[in-house]
Each structure stands twice: as structure tokens, then as C-alpha cells.
Amino acid sequence: MLDEKGIKHSTAIYEVDGKASVDQNGKIKYELSSANEPSRIRFTTDGSEPIINSNVYQKPLEITKSQTVKSAYFEDGKKVSATTSQDFVITKSTAKKITLEYQPAEAYxxxxxxxxxxxxxESLKNHGKSWLGFSGKDVIVTIDVGTKMEFSTIQFLR
Structure with missing residues (x-):
């Protein structure tokens, strides 16, 4: 309605946010949310732009392979939010049991x-959204991959 009258307005209320978590079964779940009706969120998992005919968000997505999830909010058949994009990279350590010898600083x-x-x-545009910060002590991390295996390289992807 405001668009039709040429009135500039914020579309922030329609923005889609995503949150990844590792569940108790070692599966990655990616939850999409909006301040409005979640059933109006459309998403893709092939990196393409969401359109009105894209998948309708109903429940957290299970991420099982490297992929890009893009999502947007639709109303009255039109996209009314910016597109949110999240890259996932699945490796031998993804969703495995992890322990930290020292906890991160509370603010991070x-x-x-x-x-x-x-x-x-993580991308620089989402700087700090899911980063950990440590102060005063070395970061000592143990990742239990569940079985004996060889690694030829170790890389931090953030």
C-alpha cells in the first residue's frame, strides 16, 4: 500500500533471519524466522534467488551437505524483504562433539x-553474528570425530 503511494518506508519488519544449531543427534538444523508469519518465508537450497514458487518454510531445515540457503519474505505474491543468504560447508568435523578447555569471553x-x-x-557482512572471542588464554579445542581417521589439512573457514 505504501509502495503504491510512493511513500518510502522500512522493510526491516519483513527481514528473514537464520540460526544454525547442532541438535542432540549431531544434526545441523537451520531455523528461519521473521517478525511476521513464518509461512510466508520462501527459500532455496541451490543458491538461486527465492521466488514466490520456491519452497515454503515450515520447519527447521536439516543441512546434510555443503550448500547455500537463500530466503526471503513474500506478501501478496511479491518479495518484500531483502534476500538472506547463508553458506554451509560440511567437513569431517561438522556437527561433531566439541569441547573448549577455556570458555570464550562473555561478550563474544x-x-x-x-x-x-x-x-x-561466516562472511564479513555478518561479522560477529556467530563468532567466538577469547581473551587472555590460548584457545584449546578438542573435536571428537567419532573414529580414527587421517587428516591431510586443517583449515579454519570463518
Whole structure:
């Protein structure tokens, strides 16, 4: 209605937010949310832009492979939010049991240790959304991959 009258307005209320977590069964779940009706969120898992005919969000997505999830909010058949994009990279350590010898600083602990194995490839535009920060002590991390295996490289993807 405001668009039709040429009135500039914020569309922030329609923005889609995503949150990844590792459940008790070692599966990555990606939950999409909006301040409005979640059934109006459309998403894709192939990196393409969401359109009105894209998948309708109903429940948290289970992430089982490297992929890009894009989502947007639709109303009256039109996209009314910006597109949210999240890259996932699945590796041998993704969703595995992780322990930290020292906990992150309180101000930089959103999501806890599991954010290091949740498969999210953080981007600079989302700076700090799911990063951990440590102060005063070395970071000592143990990731239990569940079996004996060889690694040829170790890389931090954030």
C-alpha cells in the first residue's frame, strides 16, 4: 500500500533471519524466522534467488551437505524483504562433539562451542553474528570425530 503511494518506508519488519544449531543427534538444523508469519518465508537450497514458487518454510531445515540457503519474505505474491543468504560447508568435523578447555569471553560467546562445528561459513557482512572471542588464554579445542581417521589439512573457514 505504501509502495503504491510512493511513500518510502522500512522493510526491516519483513527481514528473514537464520540460526544454525547442532541438535542432540549431531544434526545441523537451520531455523528461519521473521517478525511476521513464518509461512510466508520462501527459500532455496541451490543458491538461486527465492521466488514466490520456491519452497515454503515450515520447519527447521536439516543441512546434510555443503550448500547455500537463500530466503526471503513474500506478501501478496511479491518479495518484500531483502534476500538472506547463508553458506554451509560440511567437513569431517561438522556437527561433531566439541569441547573448549577455556570458555570464550562473555561478550563474544553467542552459540557457544557448537558454532565452531555448525557448518556455517561466516562472511564479513555478518561479522560477529556467530563468532567466538577469547581473551587472555590460548584457545584449546578438542573435536571428537567419532573414529580414527587421517587428516591431510586443517583449515579454519570463518
Amino acid at each position: 560467546s553467542v552459540g557457544g562451542a557448537s558454532t565452531l562445528v555448525d557448518g556455517i561459513k
